[in-house]
Amino acid sequence: MNNRTPIIELRGAPHLRKAPSVDQIMRNVVYALLPICGFAVYQFGLSALALILATTLACICTEHLFCRLSDKPTTIGDFSAVITGLLLALTLPPGFPLWMAVVAGFVAIALTKVMFGGIGFNVFNPALVGRAFVQAAFPVAITTWTPAFAPGRFTEFIPSTLTLPFVVPKSVAGWVERIAVDGYTGATPLALQKFGDGNLEHVTTQNADLFFGMTAGSAGETSALLILVCGAYLAVRRMMDWHIPAAMLLGAFVTSGGFYLVDAGAYPTPLFTLLSGGLMLGALFMASDMVASPTTPRGVWIYGILIGFLTVIIRLFGGLPEGVMYAILFGNAASPLIGAFTQPRVYGTGRKKATKP
Amino acid sequence: MQPDDLTFIFLNAFIINNFVLAFFLGLCPFLGVSAKLDTAWNMGLATMFVMLVSSLCAYGVNMLLVEFNLEFLRLICYIAVIASAVQLVEITIKKVSPELFRALGIFLPLITTNCAILGLALFQTFKEYDFLQCLVYSAGAGAGFTLALMLMAGLRVKLDLADVPSISRGSAISFMLAGILSLTFMGFAGLGGH
Amino acid sequence: MADLHHKPTPITMDTFLRGIWKENPVFVMLLGLCPALAVTNTTMNAIGMGLATLFVLVCSSALVSLLRSVIPKQVRIASYIVIIATFVTIVDYAIHAISLELYNALGAFIQLIVANCVILGRAESYASKNRVTKSVVNAFGIGIGFTFALLCLGTVREVLGSGTILGYSLFGESFQPWVVMxxxxxxxxxxxxxxxLFSWLKERKQRKILKQEETARATG
Amino acid sequence: MGLKQLLGLGKATFSHGIHPPEYKAVTGSKAIRRLYFAPEMILPLSQHFGAPSIPIVHEGQEVVRGEVVARADGFMSVPLHAPATGIIKSIGLTRTARGPRVPAIVLKLHAGVSQEVLYDSPQDTSEMSPAAVIDAVKETGMVGLGGASFPTHVKMTVPEDHKVHTVMVNGCECEPYLTTDHRVMLEYSMDLFAGIQVAMKATGAEKAIIGIEDNKPDAIKALRNACPADGSVTVGVMETKYPQGAEKMMIKALIGKEVPSGGYPSSVGVSVFNVATLAQLGALLPQGHGLIERVVTISGPGIEKPGNYLVALGTPLRFVLDQLGFQGDARQLIVGGPMMGSSVASLDVPVTKGVSGILILTEEGISKQIPKKTWPCIRCAYCVQACPIHLNPSELGMLAAKRQYETMEEKYHLNDCFECGCCTYVCPSGIPLVQYFRIAKAINRENRERAA
Amino acid sequence: MSGDVQSQSPPMPSSLSMIRTLGLIAMISGLLVVLVARYTEPIIKEKERLALEQAVFQVIPGVVQATATRVSFALSEDGLVRLDEETGTGEANLFAVYDDSGMLMGIALQAAAQGYQDVVRTLYGYDPKCECIVGLVIMKSTDTPGMGDKNTLEGNRQFMANFDALSVQLAEDQSRLAHAVETVKHGTKTGIWQVDAISGATITSRAISRGLNESAQKMLPLIARHLHVLKVNN
Structure with missing residues (x-):
């Protein structure tokens, strides 16, 4: 082409871009999750590995399938389905039957994402909806915990893992008894604390154990330190809004601290609250899900604190030992409202002008 | 907490056994009036108000019926009382505050056919609540209805801007949303239960 | 509507069938959702609730239609509500007498049939304007449509949720029920x-029609 | 931001904004040089904001450099002067940078003429009344040289109910690549101070602040030294951040006040002028010259001789680029800065009053910058944290995608957006937010006009 | 809409005709309701009695349904009142079961406590001789199906075995239980007054034992006071 004939192609300003693209962000979240997955596999062995693979594959396949069905180009390239799959696996008990994990993955993508128009429109965190669904559907299987660092975990599966589809999983009680050593039992620190022996004595796990992940629990929630480090990686790279985890941890800390001050005998210490259960994982990787959280600076704080508060309330007074999942889902549900009431004050408009919903 | 503790009664109606999300009561307005935030808010307020009034009326009527051993007329009386209570509320609001009437007016007739109101009256009778408990129960139910309605409205406004696939557009997506909300509220089960 | 009285339209198959599919109260009109969702966790409950509603629907339609010339316009809604409440009370007692178990399972939702907009809607928009036989036939259709919808919901929920149908085990002991259902x-x-599912089928049908039209245009 | 300022840690600035790479080193140190005259000049009649000028010459007429060739059409308009001595070739439609054709005068230069300005009427502004100063400014045809091309005399006319106490001189030049203001401040500082005096006189302000970003320490130092001893003119240093040079942002940074939404800087007692504008004014007014040339940064990886050049207005881009060694095509060409400038529709468009820079980017550079794919908004809120006006571009963008333009205006303050491009710059989904907003505003304006 | 209709509607008919119509409708409905209520009342009563009886007999081991009799009592601080089928007006809260010779076989009591979703109601059998709970049925539980619902609970043999002989021995002063009934984590039962929880349904298990404890703490001291009356059916 003659370079004297200009090619008319008007591009709008700005002509500079800086941001990481969506797939870059998503890929980095995956990188940040990989060490946690690695630790889960190290801790729980083959079953955790199978679980992670199962949910991830289920999520990817579901997304691909629906894209094919609706004649759209496949969207699995943006890694968001992978994130959903990994997060889902990390929140499930390590011995969770694989077929149930696949159900969870399918529900997560189909119900929360595809249904609403794909990435960017999932008003709830898909992984959590998937988990909440299987929690309601298979309440027994999802509260069956197995001990960490079981001997022979790299050579054999936890018996419940390989349950046939649509079949009740085998009881793992006998297996746990056989392999349990050094006092590692299947009970999670939270369950011990809540349903501890007798009605009054609460058994609390050592904070150091919680910090380094030497306990039973969901596949990827056990090591607070590792999760913090991986989350910090994202926050430093500005691929996660650090305000949300900060607000959520603050909310949980203050709420549980308040109760602890009122009655130190009945309530766990705030530190225990922060380190136990899925609070860390939820705060750093799920509540901070960009799509389902508010976009306004003030809204982000309210959202985080609300989730932290609800988590503690459900843990202390609810029927379940763990409340992070429900608290975050509630936060997701409330985030449009929070957003509507906390629109930023626009430059040059009155200071007190509240935006009417 | 005891099951007849006032706080527990409130929480129970408010979030644990939310009228809309656990009992499916008041689904028509829940799906119909949740497209916008301000209408949802007004509808919630109107419902809460009517709930309070009709719950107290139903309490009185039930006392009379039990007194005269006429329990078999309960349903007929309740529905009549609720319908007239709504009318009365409408007239009173119109007189007292025309402004409020303008905001709530169009919702009031809708409320008459809202099964949550009748459901509230029936539940409180089955649970044999006393006057104060009825008051708290209806306040909780109304607040719970408003909460569910507002959450739904927020989500729907957000989804208005989404590229929702054509087959799930409309009511299907509302039901799925309600389902996820209901799933979320299951987390509150057992709250204060020990 | 005045001339409806003079020139009654004949009862056709459509009077009956309309309510089952084209104007299905639950799936199409989205009415009566409260009982449709609240009690359909088992097929038995769904059938019970469906039949109870059918009964109330037919009886109240008949009575409203019978009294349609007597009831003054101003008090018509009040009259309809009282009539409906009467039949609901009757059904309530009847179910209580027939099966305690069903009565306990349905609970307050039997009485809540009163607030089911399907029934009041039929009374207001159909029975008050049509002859008794026609109203009854139409009410039957609507009632069966309602029961059908409840069955659709109830069967899926019971089969998945407890692995049974009408209480009989389908898959044996080892089936893991999906409690959430x-x-x-x-x-x-x-x-x-x-x-x-319905909107997918509808869309597919429309697409097919479109395609046919296109090919017709291309060939013709 | 507020906290930092309170503790005296940070430099004066506004909240939010972005830090794009500067790319200023190449041209910032090069002195301004004059460019050759092109054989043919194109003078669009609308080089300013407001009504186009009305030609007062006819085809075939000879004009002298500096002569008025088109007069102002009313108050919101400025006259146009001949940039060179020559003959009027035609008066008709010609292309512009943004695409649509506009009426223009085409001037054919006489070869071998000295091109000295012979058309002037020296005057002394210090003896004139403010109104007379404003008239004199209008006669120079001066517009804002920062890019907006808003007639300077209009800006100097303070609304009756407002009082201006400060003239703010905008030397931020926050757009990457551009260094014209930087060079002007260094090389024409005396003219600048003269211009500041004119502006102060016209607006009735008692003091003036020259706002400069801290990435130009030499300019800060030079101007500080040159400031008059009475303290009426000071230099304010601001953090280097985009869009620090936007009026509203600079006012916020320097005096901490916010211009009310929909209002003018004069509502908070401020008038803002670009340094290049005032420097030019300071040079032109005493001699009664018209605006016929300006300093343009020509930069970017696609040009052999980047630098700051004094270019006669009306010079076609093709000529400029030929002179400086460019072999590409129009796709890599941007008129203005990279953040707010536009890519050009044709190489035949001329340099006009508002052109502060011509950037030649490489095709690879562009394709690396502009995302190949657009994702739906993932609500990352980067844009919310970038918008200097504190809008919610994410929400606005979603509304725009659904064509809910009225809601955007009523609920989300669309009209406060000044299209700085921060939101698009940071958007990981590659959503062309600014373009959306531009379209939305245009459609709303159209609808309003249709309704009226 | 209302304004629209009113403008079209014919002039108000006389209020008399309105009242007449409403009166007519009220009469028809009243008649229907009363008829049905009167007809079904005995059937309903009989069914409820049977259901209760069945439950009561179920919680007392060794009952021969054909020969055993059930007597309802209202027991409170004010004393023990025998409620006969015909004369009884008060609320029954104690059901005594006698064998064919009129000797007390056991006592059925009601208990309730807030469970996971709603109140869990139970009926339990108390044997005064061994001072223990000898049987339990779940009357109502809407807790998670598959975990805490009636069928799952009653189908869990291991859990129900807790109530084959759960000690509710009274303390020395006869005013409270020697050991409160309490739930312990699955597999850690040590005392005969402890309930071994169902793993996974801890809340429901706890609700049951809490209900039992509350009811027993309140009723058993009262029963002890009136045991001589209850012992023989007369």
Whole structure:
């Protein structure tokens, strides 16, 4: 082409871009999750590995399938389905039957994402909806915990893992008894604390154990330190809004601290609250899900604190030992409202002008 | 907490056994009036108000019926009382505050056919609540209805801007949303239960 | 509507069938959702609730239609409500007498049939304007449509949620029930799934028609 | 931001904004040089904001450099002067940078003429009344040289109910690549101070602040030294951040006040002028010259001789680029800065009053910058944290995608957006937010006009 | 809409005709309701009695349904009142079961406590001789199906075995239980007054034992006071 004939192609300003693209962000979240997955596999062995693979594959396949069905180009390239799959696996008990994990993955993508128009429109965190669904559907299987660092975990599966589809999983009680050593039992620190022996004595796990992940629990929630480090990686790279985890941890800390001050005998210490259960994982990787959280600076704080508060309330007074999942889902549900009431004050408009919903 | 503790009664109606999300009561307005935030808010307020009034009326009527051993007329009386209570509320609001009437007016007739109101009256009778408990129960139910309605409205406004696939557009997506909300509220089960 | 009295339209198959599919109260008109979701965690409950509603619907339609020339316009809604409440009370007692178990399972939702907009809607928009036989035939159609919808929901929920149908085990002991289906969220999910299925079928049909038209145009 | 300022840690600035790479080193150190005259000049009649000028010459007429060739059409308009001595070739439609054709005068230069300005009427502004100063400014045809091309005399006319106490001189030049203001401040500082005096006189302000970003320490130092001893003119240093040079942002940074939404800087007692504008004014007014040339940064990886050049207005881009060694095509060409400038529709468009820079980017550079794919908004809120006006571009963008333009205006303050491009710059989904907003505003304006 | 309709509607008919119509409708409905209520009342009563009886007999081991009799009592601080089928007006809260010779076989009591979703109601059998709970049925539980519902609970043999002989021995002063009934984590039962929880349904298990404890703490001291009356059916 003659370079004297200009090619008319008007591009709008700005002509500079800086941001990481969506797939870059998503890929980095995956990188940040990989060490946690690695630790889960190290801790729980083959079953955790199978679980992670199962949910991830289920999520990817579901997304691909629906894209094919609706004649759209496949969207699995943006890694968001992978994130959903990994997060889902990390929140499930390590011995969770694989077929149930696949159900969870399918529900997560189909119900929360595809249904609403794909990435960017999932008003709830898909992984959590998937988990909440299987929690309601298979309440027994999802509260069956197995001990960490079981001997022979790299050579054999936890018996419940390989349950046939649509079949009740085998009881793992006998297996746990056989392999349990050094006092590692299947009970999670939270369950011990809540349903501890007798009605009054609460058994609390050592904070150091919680910090380094030497306990039973969901596949990827056990090591607070590792999760913090991986989350910090994202926050430093500005691929996660650090305000949300900060607000959520603050909310949980203050709420549980308040109760602890009122009655130190009945309530766990705030530190225990922060380190136990899925609070860390939820705060750093799920509540901070960009799509389902508010976009306004003030809204982000309210959202985080609300989730932290609800988590503690459900843990202390609810029927379940763990409340992070429900608290975050509630936060997701409330985030449009929070957003509507906390629109930023626009430059040059009155200071007190509240935006009417 | 005891099951007849006032706080527990409130929480129970408010979030644990939310009228809309656990009992499916008041689904028509829940799906119909949740497209916008301000209408949802007004509808919630109107419902809460009517709930309070009709719950107290139903309490009185039930006392009379039990007194005269006429329990078999309960349903007929309740529905009549609720319908007239709504009318009365409408007239009173119109007189007292025309402004409020303008905001709530169009919702009031809708409320008459809202099964949550009748459901509230029936539940409180089955649970044999006393006057104060009825008051708290209806306040909780109304607040719970408003909460569910507002959450739904927020989500729907957000989804208005989404590229929702054509087959799930409309009511299907509302039901799925309600389902996820209901799933979320299951987390509150057992709250204060020990 | 005045001339409806003079020139009654004949009863056709459509009077009856309309309510079952084209104007299905639950799937199309989205009315009466409260009982449709609240009690359909088992097929038995769904049938019970469906039949109870059918009964109230038919009886109240008949009575309203019978009294349609007597009831003054101003008090018509009040009259309809009283009539409906009467039949609901009757059904309530009847179910209580027939089966305690069903009565306990349905609970307050039998009495809540009163607030089911399907019934009041039929009375107001159909029975008050048509002859008794026609109203009854139409009410039958609507009632069966309602029961059918409840069955659609109830069967799916019971089969998945407890692995049984009408209480009989389908898959044997080893089946893992999906408990969520008999819980409230399951109700929402199942009706949502049915609606999705229907709109998918509709869309496919439309696409087919479009394609046919296109090929017709191309060849013709 | 507020906290930092309170503790005296940070430099004066506004909240939010972005830090794009500067790319200023190449041209910032090069002195301004004059460019050759092109054989043919194109003078669009609308080089300013407001009504186009009305030609007062006819085809075939000879004009002298500096002569008025088109007069102002009313108050919101400025006259146009001949940039060179020559003959009027035609008066008709010609292309512009943004695409649509506009009426223009085409001037054919006489070869071998000295091109000295012979058309002037020296005057002394210090003896004139403010109104007379404003008239004199209008006669120079001066517009804002920062890019907006808003007639300077209009800006100097303070609304009756407002009082201006400060003239703010905008030397931020926050757009990457551009260094014209930087060079002007260094090389024409005396003219600048003269211009500041004119502006102060016209607006009735008692003091003036020259706002400069801290990435130009030499300019800060030079101007500080040159400031008059009475303290009426000071230099304010601001953090280097985009869009620090936007009026509203600079006012916020320097005096901490916010211009009310929909209002003018004069509502908070401020008038803002670009340094290049005032420097030019300071040079032109005493001699009664018209605006016929300006300093343009020509930069970017696609040009052999980047630098700051004094270019006669009306010079076609093709000529400029030929002179400086460019072999590409129009796709890599941007008129203005990279953040707010536009890519050009044709190489035949001329340099006009508002052109502060011509950037030649490489095709690879562009394709690396502009995302190949657009994702739906993932609500990352980067844009919310970038918008200097504190809008919610994410929400606005979603509304725009659904064509809910009225809601955007009523609920989300669309009209406060000044299209700085920060939101698009940071958007990981590659959503062309600014373009959306531009379209939305245009459609709303159209609808309003249709309704009226 | 209302304004629209009113403008079209014919002039108000006389209020008399309105009242007449409403009166007519009220009469028809009243008649229907009363008829049905009167007809079904005995059937309903009989069914409820049977259901209760069945439950009561179920919680007392060794009952021969054909020969055993059930007597309802209202027991409170004010004393023990025998409620006969015909004369009884008060609320029954104690059901005594006698064998064919009129000797007390056991006592059925009601208990309730807030469970996971709603109140869990139970009926339990108390044997005064061994001072223990000898049987339990779940009357109502809406807790998670598959975990805490009636069928799952009653189908869990291991859990129900807790109530084959759960000690509710009274303390020395006869005013409270020697050991409160309490739930312990699955597999850690040590005392005969402890309930071994169902793993996974801890809340429901706890609700049951809490209900039992509350009811027993309140009723058993009262029963002890009136045991001589209850012992023989007369």
């Amino acid at each position: 008999v819980l409230p969220p399951g109700g929402f999910f199942v009706i949502g799934a049915w609606l999705l």
